[in-house]
Amino acid sequence: NAGVTQTPKFQVLKTGQSMTLQCAQDMNHEYMSWYRQDPGMGLRLIHYSVGAGITDQGEVPNGYNVSRSTTEDFPLRLLSAAPSQTSVYFCASSYGPDSNQPQHFGDGTRLSIL
C-alpha cells in the first residue's frame, strides 16, 4: 500500500527559483493538506483541500500556491523561493473533518533555500 507519497525527498534551491512539491494519495481521501515543520516546532498548516477543485488557506499560506485538479494529487508550489521557506514539508490526507478517521502523512520533503 503506497499511502501518501511525496516527491522529491530532498531539494536545494536558490533564492528566487520556483518549484513544485508533489503529493499523491491512493486511499480515495477527499481531504488533503500541506504542513511545514521548522526546527524545534510542531507542524503548521499551509493550505488544505476538501475535494477536487476546492482549496483554502491554513495558518501560514504566504508564498505558497496549491491546486487540486484530481482527488489523488495535491501539489504545492513555491513561485519565488525565499530562505524563510527552508523547512520540512509534509503532505497529509484523510476522509475529511468529522470523519472520525485519522490523518495519514507522507515521509516529508526536506527543502533548503540558499
Place this chain on the structure above:
Amino acid sequence: GIQVEQSPPDLILQEGANSTLRCNFSDSVNNLQWFHQNPWGQLINLFYIPSGTKQNGRLSATTVATERYSLLYISSSQTTDSGVYFCAVERSGGGADGLTFGKGTHLIIQP
C-alpha cells in the same frame, strides 16, 4: 485557535524504564492523534484517540475529552523509542482547520 501544550519538553530515560507523556488542549476536539517522529524525520501515527483508551503493544494512550487532556504511556522503553512525540488535535466544529500540533516531547532512551 486551539492551544496544545505537551509536557515534558525533554525526557531522558534508561532502557527498560516507563514514561508518561501529557497533552493538554484548550477546546473540544473531534480528532486527537499521537505521532512518533523518528530520527529519519518520518511521522509515525501511533494512535487516533479523540476519547477513551487504546493499547498497542508497549504503548497505550488515554484521552479524557471532558477534561481536555491525553496521556501516552510507554512501558519497558527501548532505544528505538527515541525521537519526538507529537500530540495533534482537530477542534470540534472547526471545519477543515486541519490538525494543530503541540511542540512535542523529545525522548532519549539510553542503553
